[in-house]
Every structure is written in structure tokens, then in C-alpha cells.
Amino acid sequence: MASLKQLATQKEKFMGGHRACAGCAATIAARMVLMAAEQPVVVGAATGCLEVVSTIYPYSAWNVPYVHNAFENVAATMSGVEAAYRALKKKGMIKKDLRFIAFGGDGGTYDIGLQSLSGMIERRHRVLYVCYNNEAYMNTGIQRSSATPRGAHTTTSPAGTEIPGKIQLRKNLTEIVIAHEPAYAAQTTIGYWNDLVTKVRKALEADGPSFINIYSPCRLGWAYVPEKTIKVSKLAVETCIWPLYEYENGKYRITVKPKEKKPITEFLNLQGRFGHLFKWHDDVPIKEYQAEVDMIWERLLKRSAE
Amino acid sequence: MIVARTGNEAMAEAMRQINPDVVAAYPITPATEVVQLFSTFVHDGTVSTQFVPAESEHSAISACVGASSAGARVMTSTSSQGLALMHEILFIAAGLRLPIVICLVNRSLSSPINIHCDHSDSLASRDSGWIQIFTENTQEAYDTTLMAVKIAEKALLPAMVTTDGFIISHGMERVELVGDAEVPKFLGERKAKTSLLDVDNPITLGALDLQDYFFEHKRSEIDAMNHVLPIIDEVQKEFGKKFGRNYNTVDEYKMDDAEVAILAMGSTGGTGKVAVDRLREQGKKVGLIRCRVYRPFPKGAMLKAVSKVKVLGIMDRADTMSTLGGHLYNECRSILYDSEERPIMKNYIYGLGGRDISIEEIEDIYAELFNIQKSGEVDKEIVYYGVRGE
Known part of the structure; x- marks a missing residue:
């Protein structure tokens, strides 16, 4: 278990002064992930908010080696970096023990980068892939992704008069990753710093590919006031919309179990992206979303009890 | 040593002798054999290369970009649709000034789908910032593959060496090979100025670059291309002197x-x-x-x-x-x-x-x-x- 004091007093690896929105969870996630890393790390980022706000020539928020290649290929890029590390270490040209972390948003991970991620895990590259999941393409201006939940308003799944936001349910990427049998996989969120730090450390210790899906509220796309980011993050866990769990060696473990499972409406009504659902002529979208959340939670309870 | 080799075999042979740090590749007709033969070298331990059998050409070239950014000597091989799938990343490899070498077997681009030779694939990449060398026969394909590594690393630009699909890639010809020990002597080690693996001197590679600097950076890349011909001349001369086969642009x-x-x-x-x-x-x-x-x-x-x-x-x-x-x-x-x-x-x-x-x-x-x-x-x-x- 990490101590906050110890985390807070180490040298910053992801610096302030970048251009993220106030209340941005993606940058909080990046900073926390790097804080958690106890070994020297090399970082890659997919095109997306984190990449855009953290680098603009001649500035960089990254105080660790960093590479950005393109949108759909951070997993492949880091596969190459890790392969080079193995080659050069064998030759004696690299002495240090390094770790590799890839960052991608839900666009770069759930959608356009899914194949690349699958390849990286299947080839067993020892890279930690971190998805900062803000449930839509925020960088291009809040378009739907396969991580966008049922009913959410985005600019390509708008709250219309005929169709109230996104019709479909979310893709369960964490389970898709688990089907690859990675060395370690987990879901976490920034509101639970200790959960996040512990999982990053486990992932970096795991001898093989690892994956952490970090629920990262986006105040702009989700339409809430910036100071509510941590509250929204915590409510996602308390409503079981975003269960915190991990998978290793064939076993599931729920790492934070809410004392009382709140209805999802407590999470939804804080955010403008769901506002239209409360004025809609029926409660079908909310019911469908609640049913999905319940189903996944129940299944997780069963799996973690095994 | 004089041997009989197809174009693909000769290129794979050159790759074996180069013994790159990383090869990331995906098979495609008619270049498949290059990757296939190279995998044999990896599994038989005749090279010490880290081989990344990517799940697509897009990921293959992306891994090459990552590996080359880490300071490794990196090669791949592809053809036609494979090169087209790499297209996006070709520009990034050149823009990041990474000396990756592609053994490219020319094959027409779809549609209609076809597996045989024309130059539509390599020529569609002509504006990507890669050095492109078209070879006439198996010997030249072999020699140029060896030279391309040196040219790319001196120019700090990626290079593709092409053969004509089936005509050269599958045509058996007499090839004179350079001795295994001669190749590392000719090439030396890659000496990258920066590396992602140098954690004590962290670099940011691939930063967002807007109206205020992009043009200067692109201009310097274009300028690098202006310096390539003398480098090619120099490497060709050195190769001719050492191995007795002379080439011109x-x-x-x-x-x-x-x-x-x-x-x-x-x-x-x-x-x-x-x-x-x-x-x-x-x-x-x-x-x-x-x-x-x-x-x-x-x-x-x-x-x-x-x-x-x-x-x-x-x-x-x-x-x-x-x-x-x-x-x-x-x-x-x-x-x-x-x-x-x-x-x-x-x-x-x-x-x-x-x-x-x-x-x-x-x-x-x-x-x-x-x-x-x-x-x-x-x-x-x-x-x-x-x-x-x-």
C-alpha cells in the first residue's frame, strides 16, 4: 500500500502547466499512473486529449521518455519500443530495468486501436496499457464511441426529439482484454487513488502484458462543473456503473465493494449528457442502462466468488 | 560466395547478415518469403533479432517506429496493400527521421485485386519522405539492401528497396554474397543521437506541432532529402571499393x-x-x-x-x-x-x-x-x- 506522503514528495513525472481543461480526469490519471511507477518508465500515447494537451512543441509535460506515433497504434508502437529494449538489453547497451506504459483514450483503445491492443497482448509484450476512458471522442468534440453508455448525449448520438442519445449499450473492453489472458487486467478510477496506485504497481510487476481501464470523467463532454470530477468518479463506483476489480491468474477480485449499491440515476442526474433522459416520455433508456449495470455487477459478484 | 537465390531469398539473406535489432513484419504475397525465411533465422538462432510478428502491416510499421525511436536498427518487408496500409505511418517514420528499411516487393494495388508486379504501390508512397531505390535483379536487390541500412542511418531518413514482384522476387539468379563477417564491418552499429530508452535524458518524440513550428520542421525534413544523393554516392562508392560491384543513382x-x-x-x-x-x-x-x-x-x-x-x-x-x-x-x-x-x-x-x-x-x-x-x-x-x- 502506498502512502500519500511518499507519492506526493517524489519528483513529478507528469508536470503541471499543460493545457487540459480544469477538472480533467485523464491528466489526473496520467499523473497518478506515473507516480505509482517505482521503476523508470517509457511512455507512449495515442492521439487524443492527453497527447494534445500534454505536448505542444516546444513544450512537454512529460518528464519521462515519451513517444506519440498516431491514433490507432500506441500498442503496436510500444510493442516495438519493448522489443528494442529486449534487443539492446541483450547486447548490453541498456543496463537499467525499465517499464513501458501506453496511454490511449476510449477512442484509441475501444475502437480504432482495438486490433493493435489485441496484437500487443497476444504477442505478450511486457507493456502496461492504460485506457483513460471518458466514454466518447472528446478530443474531436464529444462524439460517440463504443464506450459511450446507453442514453448519453454526444454530438453524433445527440439527444433528439425522436432518439434520446445513444441507443446501444457500452462495449465491455475489460472483458475483451481478459479473454486474451493478460498477465494482469483491472478497472479503476481516479476517485480511488489507492486502488489506482496499487493496481498500477501490480500491473508493472506482472511479467507480461497488462491492462488498466481507468474511468476518467470529462467535465466538458459529460457536462458537469469541474470541481465535481472526483465526486462523479466515486459515484460511478457507488452505482456499480464502473466496478473496481482486477483479474490475474484466472481469478476475479472486486477491489472496492460499495456499501450500498446506489441507483444509477444518482450518477446520471449530475451530468448534462443525461439531462434529456429525465424529461423523456418514458424511462426505457434509463431502465436499459440500469439493467446492463445490474447484469454486469451480478456476473462480477459470481465470478469473484468462484 | 556464389549462390543461386530468388530475390526474396537474397533480401532475406541480406537481412540475416545485417542482423537487425528488431524486425516487425506481416506477410503478404509476393513478399511473404522474406518474412518467412527471416522467422526461420530467428527460430534457428542464426540472428539475434527481436522478431515482432505483427497482426497487420499497420502495426508492423508502427512497431518499427517505436523500435527505431528506441535506438534500434529496424527492418521490415511488405508489398502492395501492405504498403498502402502502412501509408499513414510512412510519413510519421520520415518526419521523426527514423532510419527504418523496408524490403519492398512491387505489386499492383487493388482494385482489381492482383498479386503481380507493377509500381503503383511504391509510387503511391513517393511523397512520404522515404528514400526509394528500385533494383533490376537479385544481385542488386541484395547489395542495395545492405547499402540501404547505411544510407538511411547516415541520412536519418527511412529507405525502401524494391524488387519487381515474382519477376525478381521469385526468379532464381546467380548472386554473389558478401561474407557474413564483412557485413557488420561495413555497417557498424547504429549510433542513434537520442533514444526513448535513455531514461536519464528523457525526450518527447512526436509532439503536437502547430502553425508556429511545423513548417520549420517539415522544411528541415525536406532539406534532409536534399542531402541524400551525395550520401548514396558515397555509400555506393564504398560498397564498390569493398565488394567490387559498382552502382549509380x-x-x-x-x-x-x-x-x-x-x-x-x-x-x-x-x-x-x-x-x-x-x-x-x-x-x-x-x-x-x-x-x-x-x-x-x-x-x-x-x-x-x-x-x-x-x-x-x-x-x-x-x-x-x-x-x-x-x-x-x-x-x-x-x-x-x-x-x-x-x-x-x-x-x-x-x-x-x-x-x-x-x-x-x-x-x-x-x-x-x-x-x-x-x-x-x-x-x-x-x-x-x-x-x-x-
């Missing part, structure tokens, strides 16, 4: 007293040389020019060569889809604009989708060039040679 064959000539790229250079020999036996003053280095375009050497003749038949194995003919035709017309005396030029688009071009057909083209010389006129500037209905 533009290959001239019996051009000294030639009145008419054809200009071509790739294996057609070899077919054309046989046609030249036959016609020379009949006392006809014909020559052949082969564009070996296509990117950067060797303007000086090309001007010198094409200015020797009265009539020039330019053979392009791809079309620019601009209604202006093929790539070589357009570039030659462009470089000749300022010349007071220029040859009469005719463009022959030929061999698309692997349609064979024979010695006799090239002789036929020479005959036509002589007719043009006599009349002083070209009836039709751009013709599609060997296609039904023309």
Missing part, C-alpha cells in the same frame, strides 16, 4: 553514342539491356537509362543521361491517374523544362498487374523511337503498351 547502358533510348525502372532495365544488345548487333545506336534511385530524384544524373539522345521512350509501370501519363514521364519532362535541347519524349505505360514485357516488345518500342527520330514528330504522347483495344 542512374544506370546508363550503352548510352555514349546512343541516338534513341528508353528510360525504365526495375526489372525492365534488365530486359531492355538484352534488347539493346540485340539491336546493337544490327548496328543500331540504341541505349538504355534506368532510374535506380527514384527518391530523391537524381536530377543531375538523369539530365545528363537523357540529354544524350534525340528520342526518349519513357516506360512507366504505373499511371498517375492525372491524364498526364506515368511518374517518370512527368518528372523527366519537368527536369528538362530549362534545357535548350531536349529529346522528343514518348510515354509507354506498360506491364500493369504483371503483364509481361518481352525483349521483342522492347525492340518494337525502339523501332518506333527510330520512326519518331525520322519524322521528328510524336503522334500520341502517352500510349498504353500491350493492352487490348489500344
